Amino acid sequence: MRFVSTRLFSSRLGAASLGVALGASATGAAMAEVTRKGSWPAVEPKVSIEVSSEPRNVALKRLAEEAGWSLVLNAPPGDVVDLRVEDQRADKVLELLLSDGSYVATRDGDLIAITPSDKALRPASGPPPAPGLPQAPGLPRLPEPPQVPAAPQVPALPQAPALPQAPAAPEEVEEEDAEQDAPASRGRDRFVTGGSLRIEKGEVVHDVSVVGGSLDVWGTVTGDIDVMGGSTHIHEGARVRGDVSTVGGPLTVADGARVDGDVDVVGGPLHRGERARIKGDVNNEVTPADGEPAAKGATGLARRAGSAVTRTALLFAFGAILLALWPRRMEVLKVEIAARPMRSFALGVVGVLGAVALAVALCVTLIGVPFAVIGLLLAVVAVVAGGCAVLETAGAGLFGHYTKNPYVHLAIGCLGLLLLGAIPYVGNALHAAVTLIGAGSLVATRLAGLIRPRQHRAEGSTGPYRTSP
Template identity: 75%
Template sequence: MKIISARLFCASRLGAAALGAAIGISVSGAATAEITRKGSWPELEPKVSLEVSGEPRNEALKRVAREAGWSLLLNLPSGDVVELHIQDQPADKVLELLLADGSYVATRDGDLIAIAPAATAPRSAPEPRPAPEPPVSPAVPAPPSPGASPDDAEDEADDEDDDAEEARRTSRGQDRFVTGGSLRIERGEVVHDVSVIGGSLDVWGTVTGDIDVMGGSTHVHEGARVRGDVATVGGPLTVADGARIDGDVDVVGGPFRRGERARIKGDVNNEVSAVGDSGPGAKGASALARRAGNAVTRTALLFAFGAVMLALWPRRMETLKVEIAARPMRSFALGVVGVLGAAALAAALCVTLIGIPFAVIGLLLAVIAVVAGGCAVLETAGAGVFGHRTRNPYVHLAIGCLGLLLVSGIPYVGGAICAAVALIGAGALVATRLAGLIRPKPRGDAATGPYRTAP
């Protein structure tokens, strides 16, 4: 086993820094070390400080990249056990020390770095490190050698362009698309755009593109990085401490949890439901006033929807009201069974691409029907409280909506009552066959049975 030990120390705070390294290498048949850099490398790299003891070289490389803000694509064996004790040293110098046991090629594209042995790296001429003096004039192609023709020079230039494009495509990762299942991006894995429908997503590695998740939970774990935007619909989003998102965050129909040390550079939508966010809009009286305003808006929309249903289908709403008043517990039980059955049917349809549009349309219609059933429950409750004063169904609906607004503000109890209203309304729809929209199948004459006898 080869053991590489590097000790780097910072000498002064006044500006003069000295690098002291003690490197001991025991190699049988040692080769000349050579690090070939490709791509655009800046003159000044960020300084890193870390302690590594008894870990393989690849793990040390990953920790250096994490401290420097890089994304690494390694095509190397795990390497020997390494011990590092580094304080405020340039990251590229530490990278060269860790690769000092052989010949390697490091190809860079922004913050993405691909490292491979020189024997298996793409064939191209070594590129010198760019000079620090700006501006840099365009490179002039070198004249062909005396024994080479112009066509050979053009072919070699085309090969270099193809190799650079291949390295860039490999470093950014491939797109991932999953339907009806969960996806996990492992630590050290690099992917591009990620899309998940009907499943959860766990990100431990690097996503160089965007993330889109519908109908599932999303968790960006510690040490993970997303270079693009993150958008979720119908599920929670959690950004843990130490995670990084360079783009915007949009959360629709789900809670948003953010760690105190999570880094999000772009804009964040859904700040009201953010947990752990220390922003001024998430605390104090402003947050309470915002939640109260949202509750009043939802109640007003619910009353408007119920009024439209009463105006267009008064008989069907009366059918639901009679069923709810006569058998409320039966309606509640049927609502639980109906919701579970609808969820199972939607999950079965989401398994195939053809069934996804039908599942989406069915869920939208089910939501509209459940809201209509909830309006019938509120009208029934309002009639029970204020029915001795007036028989106007709109007044009964308004009183029921007002009572729901007041009760919904009670912690825990308000949520349970809102769920009970929705389930009772759904059960009344099941018991009345969607308020008479689905007619029962005729059973035939009682004397002759379901079959008619020929004369």
């Protein structure tokens, strides 16, 4: 057996070197043996562990955590050990830690049960060597020690092998082990656009992508989950071995569900059960995950206020850039908003509904998905530009008789949105009105003149050229 960058010291060896420790273990090689049972993979993960002056059973638990094992240990704690391992195979480190005796390591998936072997228990009974003692001719008192065979009552210890019944623990994790074994078949990728997807219980798939629909997971996902524009529900007993990312929809991780990777939720809430297991990081830009303490009191208020100020500052900066680069087009939007605000609001409602319908229609085909994504990004930029025009128009209406500076008008409009937006319900209605009026002004002005109207032929003209009426 080869040991690389590995040091194991017994408390009895003190500061002895690794060579002395290995030499001492070699003398007990007849007793030190680890018998493997069950299905052990050919390649085990490499681990890095450092344990200082801890019992052997604590070191074994640390090894199980690093290797991702579930450990059932039916062996005595053993001596205190010092262990430092860097990038070594987990099974080799296991054999090294069990070098103090004979053990049986039974594996079922990620569950490993360690029990003393029959060889380790048999010397404890001691009947065979005891009869040899009375045959010593010159030691008449030696027959008294054979009375110690009263200890053969300890042969009750052979019942200790009943301890392997402790692997009854697999009953508690029976479903989990079944899930761990099933993904040996990697599963196939699933990609759905414009519809919903349901992964049944016992079904195994790899990467899952859903655009414009909902996802229900009852089975096992060995890869990642990506959902855009729909809800995602990971039900009880389901497992996701990779990451979960959702955009524009809620995510629910029910009690008993398990996610091994990270969870990212953008534009939607996260509902997490109390017994849901998420091993990676949780990032949610809308609401905190259920079960996690939310910011309260002055801390929560300061956080929300800081976030609102940041958004308003970014909105002002974007509007200032538009005023500097395209002042005439911003003026076109301002004139339309000031002249017909209700018409702009109505056109904004129609335009938003039409854009959503167009995006869903594009997502029905695989070729249309990139166009839908690009169109969504451009629409967001255009609506923000329209909102800046609305805020500048509002600022000019309030302070236009004091100053004609459009940047001051924009700053006043942004400040008003920040203050009024903090009022419950009123703030949401105000944000919606600004967004819809800005979108409607874009529709009414054909994107501020970027889309030119069609020119008509002059009356009586038969030539190929068109003239303006």
